[in-house]
Amino acid sequence: MDAIAATRESRLPRFLQSFLRSKEFAILLALVIMMVVITAVNRRFIDYTNLSQVSRQIAFVAIVALGELFVILTGGIDLSVGSVMGWAALAAAWAMTTTPGADPDTANSMAAMWSPHLHPALAVVFGVLVGVTMGAISGSLIAYVKIPPFIATLGMLSFASGNVLGLTKGWPITGIPKSYYWVAQQDFLKLPVPVWVALVLAVVAHVALTYTAFGRRTYAIGGNEQATFLSGIDIDRIKFVLYMIAAGFASVSGIMLVSRFASSQADIGKGWELDAIAAAVIGGTSLAGGSGSVLGVIIGACIMAVLRNGLVLMGVSTYWHTSIIGVVIVLAAVLDVKTKRS
Numbered sequence: 001m002d003a004i005a006a007t008r009e010s011r012l013p014r015f016l017q018s019f020l021r022s023k024e025f026a027i028l029l030a031l032v033i034m035m036v037v038i039t040a041v042n043r044r045f046i047d048y049t050n051l052s053q054v055s056r057q058i059a060f061v062a063i064v065a066l067g068e069l070f071v072i073l074t075g076g077i078d079l080s081v082g083s084v085m086g087w088a089a090l091a092a093a094w095a096m097t098t099t100p101g102a103d104p105d106t107a108n109s110m111a112a113m114w115s116p117h118l119h120p121a122l123a124v125v126f127g128v129l130v131g132v133t134m135g136a137i138s139g140s141l142i143a144y145v146k147i148p149p150f151i152a153t154l155g156m157l158s159f160a161s162g163n164v165l166g167l168t169k170g171w172p173i174t175g176i177p178k179s180y181y182w183v184a185q186q187d188f189l190k191l192p193v194p195v196w197v198a199l200v201l202a203v204v205a206h207v208a209l210t211y212t213a214f215g216r217r218t219y220a221i222g223g224n225e226q227a228t229f230l231s232g233i234d235i236d237r238i239k240f241v242l243y244m245i246a247a248g249f250a251s252v253s254g255i256m257l258v259s260r261f262a263s264s265q266a267d268i269g270k271g272w273e274l275d276a277i278a279a280a281v282i283g284g285t286s287l288a289g290g291s292g293s294v295l296g297v298i299i300g301a302c303i304m305a306v307l308r309n310g311l312v313l314m315g316v317s318t319y320w321h322t323s324i325i326g327v328v329i330v331l332a333a334v335l336d337v338k339t340k341r342s
Helices: 002-010 014-020 023-041 048-072 081-096 120-143 149-168 193-211 213-223 225-230 235-261 272-282 294-313 318-341
Strands: none
Touching: 023 294, 048 081, 048 193, 048 235, 048 272, 048 294, 081 120, 081 149, 081 235, 081 272, 120 149, 120 235, 193 213, 193 235, 193 294, 213 225, 213 235, 225 235, 235 272, 272 294, 272 318, 294 318
């Protein structure tokens, strides 16, 4: 039987053989099983409306997780991506809003300040630049001041989220031009626009990590930072750029959420750093660095979104959702450790 199986496998294309033996295939199989079980319990899961909403949620999480992947591959971590989402969303919404100060209760907050009324496209660029600047600050502290990533990004998390709350006093920024709504609320070729954005960014990330010297050096830092340094590679510069990339991806997701909510809410991005890290870990990315893939992160984001949606459809109390997801994350981490030891 083993000989027959080996013969059948040898007839498959080499890339398919490699995929069937990969960690990503096992994770994809777990996703498929999860979807089958949820569908068996509640067939509403496969309704077009529900799948459309799930795919949107997958896209937002996947974009942030892809940025987190770049950082985790070096053995680092970015806890500030959720706050950067909120900071970038605030900047973009303020730049494009057409009715600042419409509510007198927002006095003395950013929601009541003068706005340049930029075209939405320019406002998006402005928001991304603001977010990337936050990433540059984190990257500088980690790469050049040598502050541990956990501490530096934890501080940036508090700084960015505190600024959002301080500037808005908790009030949303409204008056978003309706021409911007399509970014997160419309479909293109039967798929939500955020899904297309996530796919494009996934392709860019895959090419950057797989086919460029920058990507190979990123993996090398996570595999053995000291050896990479001794080979003459400027690891400080690479780390600096990686945290900017993570912030840039988070900014894109946060700014798209402005379109989804038709406003910039003060709590945009709150807790999303955990979802991003979870999607990466569940997708097979090692927190020790040096191992992980774009495909794995995408599958991990799918598992996160499908699990949340499935728990709702199965009538599980929302009080238990975080606990269950925590168990899944721990199991994924345990599996990663066991795999490395074997």
